Amino acid sequence: MADLKHPSEFDPFDPGVVEHPWEFLGALRREAPVYAIPNGVYTVISRYQDVRQAALDPEIFSSNLVAVLMQEREEGEGPTVLEVPTGGAQAVDVLAIADAPQHTRQRKLSNKAFSMRRVAQIEPHLRALAERLVDSFLSRGRADWVAEMAVPLPVTIIAELIGLPLDDAPRLKRWSDASVALLSGINTPEQLNTHFSDVGELIHYLAAQFDAGCGAPKDDVLGELIRASQDPGESLSRDEVVSILLQLLTAGNETTTSLIGSALMRMLQQPELEARLRADTKLIEPFIEEALRLESPFYGHFRVVRKDTEIAGVPIPRGTRLMLSWASANRDENEFERPEEIDLARPNLRAHLSFGIGIHFCIGAALARLETRLALETVLARTRSLRLAAGNDFGHVPSLFVRSLKALHIEFD
Numbered sequence: 001m002a003d004l005k006h007p008s009e010f011d012p013f014d015p016g017v018v019e020h021p022w023e024f025l026g027a028l029r030r031e032a033p034v035y036a037i038p039n040g041v042y043t044v045i046s047r048y049q050d051v052r053q054a055a056l057d058p059e060i061f062s063s064n065l066v067a068v069l070m071q072e073r074e075e076g077e078g079p080t081v082l083e084v085p086t087g088g089a090q091a092v093d094v095l096a097i098a099d100a101p102q103h104t105r106q107r108k109l110s111n112k113a114f115s116m117r118r119v120a121q122i123e124p125h126l127r128a129l130a131e132r133l134v135d136s137f138l139s140r141g142r143a144d145w146v147a148e149m150a151v152p153l154p155v156t157i158i159a160e161l162i163g164l165p166l167d168d169a170p171r172l173k174r175w176s177d178a179s180v181a182l183l184s185g186i187n188t189p190e191q192l193n194t195h196f197s198d199v200g201e202l203i204h205y206l207a208a209q210f211d212a213g214c215g216a217p218k219d220d221v222l223g224e225l226i227r228a229s230q231d232p233g234e235s236l237s238r239d240e241v242v243s244i245l246l247q248l249l250t251a252g253n254e255t256t257t258s259l260i261g262s263a264l265m266r267m268l269q270q271p272e273l274e275a276r277l278r279a280d281t282k283l284i285e286p287f288i289e290e291a292l293r294l295e296s297p298f299y300g301h302f303r304v305v306r307k308d309t310e311i312a313g314v315p316i317p318r319g320t321r322l323m324l325s326w327a328s329a330n331r332d333e334n335e336f337e338r339p340e341e342i343d344l345a346r347p348n349l350r351a352h353l354s355f356g357i358g359i360h361f362c363i364g365a366a367l368a369r370l371e372t373r374l375a376l377e378t379v380l381a382r383t384r385s386l387r388l389a390a391g392n393d394f395g396h397v398p399s400l401f402v403r404s405l406k407a408l409h410i411e412f413d
Contacts, residue, residue, distance in 0.1 A: 048332035154256035163220030175202035185400030262295035
């Protein structure tokens with residue numbers, strides 16, 4: 001067996017480690033389950049049980065922070081913590097970055113707007129869209145799965161669910177990508193300025209959509225939230241609605257795009273797996289859970305410590321910023337047997353943390369699973385065979401926060 005590396009032997013900002021973080025995360029689980037990254041901006045929690053415990057304890061591990069932008073810093077300087085620009089509409093803490101009691105009220109109203117009924121009703125339309133997207137490239141015998149399916153399917157569906165004009169989908173995608181890129185951890189100052197500008201534009205756009213819909217709210221997510229803002233008993237403000245829409249658009253787009261891309265990549269890297277799923281489409285659902293576990297769309301989420309505590313025997317002072325690493329926890333050898341393998345009969349298939357856990361469990365998890373299942377079912381049904389095209393490098397968008405393929409070139413008969 002080769003000598004196992006210590007975490008100190010890795011540079012978490014090295015492009016090679018960013019692209020292939022698994023050896024580094026394994027070293028953290030073995031040697032440093034509570035690990036302050038070299039620039040001191042945040043501390044990584046890497047073991048499954050520690051991550052789970054922190055996520056389930058919002059009283060100590062607060063989600064109430066707008067953004068932690070991980071940047072290199074000069075010797076002696078403190079962490080860089082920046083906030084999204086507000087402009088004419090005030091960005092406020094909601095859902096994923098809010099704590100009780102605000103979170104409780106916001107989540108209740110958002111759950112109603114993003115209900116299972118609404119998700120179930122959209123399935124026939126979603127399947128038809130997936131079929132149109134596949135049909136658009138079917139005659140060519142090859143495609144970029146990311147650009148031609150993984151990107152347009154989620155952004156179209158989330159725009160329709162919210163009630164935004166479909167003609168705006170390209171700029172909604174650009175703006176939501178910028179929102180996620182703010183947290184990549186490897187932005188240059190120029191990139192930060194561009195991302196801030198784009199997010200500011202998105203906030204203004206969503207505020208305008210809110211204002212335009214107030215006169216006659218429709219039967220969509222925006223309409224539900226507008227009605228909640230007009231109900232004196234609900235007390236949902238305009239700024240809260242805009243910020244909720246920002247999160248729903250961003251997370252609903254990024255998470256599912258990443259999952260649809262990674263799932264097909266994983267399937268085609270094991271031809272025998274594709275054959276199994278093609279022969280029995282009921283196996284697609286457990287396969288999606290394994291794809292989620294192995295290719296978590298978000299590497300983790302942030303928390304700030306409210307009072308002195310400890311994790312894994314390590315003191316954690318009040319004010320410490322943490323990243324709860326879903327990606328590392330999902331490969332924890334103490335939780336998942338043979339964690340690097342895809343096991344469709346794994347007894348704890350849904351124990352992964354890719355959608356979070358506790359009060360901040362992803363509000364769009366059901367939709368992400370549905371979109372991914374229908375994308376895979378459709379491409380399998382409309383082809384006789386699928387394979388990876390030559391020249392794939394399987395590179396991801398550079399980020400310490402999200403794991404999203406740049407492209408996935410496929411060929412098919």
